[in-house]
Amino acid sequence: MKVAGFSFIRNAVRYDYPIVEAILSILPLCDEFVIAAGKSEDSTLELIRSINSPKIRIIETVWDDSLRKGGAVLAQETDKAFQAISDDADWAFYIQGDECLHEQYHDTVREEMLRWKDDRGVDGLLFHYIHFYGSYDYIGIAPWWYRNEIRIVRNNKNIYSYRDAQGFRKDGNKKLNVKQVEAYIYHYGWVKHPSNMQKKINSFVRLYNEDTGENTLKAEEFDYSNIDALSRFDGTHPKVMEERIKRINWKFDHDISKQNLPFKYRFKMLVEKLTGYRIFEYRNYIIK
Numbered sequence: 001m002k003v004a005g006f007s008f009i010r011n012a013v014r015y016d017y018p019i020v021e022a023i024l025s026i027l028p029l030c031d032e033f034v035i036a037a038g039k040s041e042d043s044t045l046e047l048i049r050s051i052n053s054p055k056i057r058i059i060e061t062v063w064d065d066s067l068r069k070g071g072a073v074l075a076q077e078t079d080k081a082f083q084a085i086s087d088d089a090d091w092a093f094y095i096q097g098d099e100c101l102h103e104q105y106h107d108t109v110r111e112e113m114l115r116w117k118d119d120r121g122v123d124g125l126l127f128h129y130i131h132f133y134g135s136y137d138y139i140g141i142a143p144w145w146y147r148n149e150i151r152i153v154r155n156n157k158n159i160y161s162y163r164d165a166q167g168f169r170k171d172g173n174k175k176l177n178v179k180q181v182e183a184y185i186y187h188y189g190w191v192k193h194p195s196n197m198q199k200k201i202n203s204f205v206r207l208y209n210e211d212t213g214e215n216t217l218k219a220e221e222f223d224y225s226n227i228d229a230l231s232r233f234d235g236t237h238p239k240v241m242e243e244r245i246k247r248i249n250w251k252f253d254h255d256i257s258k259q260n261l262p263f264k265y266r267f268k269m270l271v272e273k274l275t276g277y278r279i280f281e282y283r284n285y286i287i288k
Contacts, residue, residue: 004085005030008077010038017097021240025100036081071164078161098189105183123176125152134224134252167284194221229259
């Protein structure tokens with residue numbers, strides 16, 4: 001079985017993306033890793049090169065910033081990396097620049113890839129998600145945090161990145177048939193120094209919209225206190241994140257007993273807690 005990892009990135013240093021940690025978190029499972037490094041205004045390319053692994057192949061790209069509707073450029077960059085992986089790879093493991101896989105799941109993921117490798121009815125593997133917010137000690141629990149997403153796809157070039165690179169589709173616009181893996185992706189996209197978080201948000205506003213509006217660029221620091229519902233994280237982080245976590249240079253505390261949620265969302269959370277079912281959950285996949 002051959003596994004190719006793939007990802008994309010631009011301006012990782014400017015916006016403090018843990019892209020090195022993301023790559024290293026799945027590299028032990030990969031025979032090769034293709035990273036589409038977009039032309040940046042910082043030292044992103046040098047950062048990727050510093051990993052210094054023979055498995056990593058960098059393709060330098062230029063983002064088409066005119067593809068702003070729905071963040072389509074993110075999908076385009078994902079596809080560039082996916083299309084560049086070796087033809088003889090069986091699986092393609094996708095990781096975004098603010099995600100990590102905990103090493104405790106390596107064996108499980110490897111076993112599941114082996115298990116379904118020859119079943120052509122399985123297009124990909126679905127992972128659970130943990131979304132960190134504010135600091136490495138809190139996770140989002142409101143209903144709009146997505147619970148699952150596809151992160152391993154078959155090396156079938158009819159598969160493509162969907163919308164803003166959150167998921168995948170195939171053969172025009174068909175959902176992928178997937179198997180659930182009992183493993184979690186740790187999402188750190190909302191854990192940054194407040195000034196870096198605001199810079200990232202401003203960047204994404206420009207990325208998604210032609211008319212950004214003057215008021216989107218005024219804040220110097222992101223206000224984490226306006227969150228709706230969090231809980232404390234009582235697990236461990238991936239080893240590749242340990243040094244980054246030690247370097248944290250801001251403080252975020254939150255009273256988890258306070259939940260700023262309308263009744264309908266509190267009701268949905270109660271139903272999910274009691275039954276495991278999330279009402280009106282969006283699913284960009286078909287679980288086999």
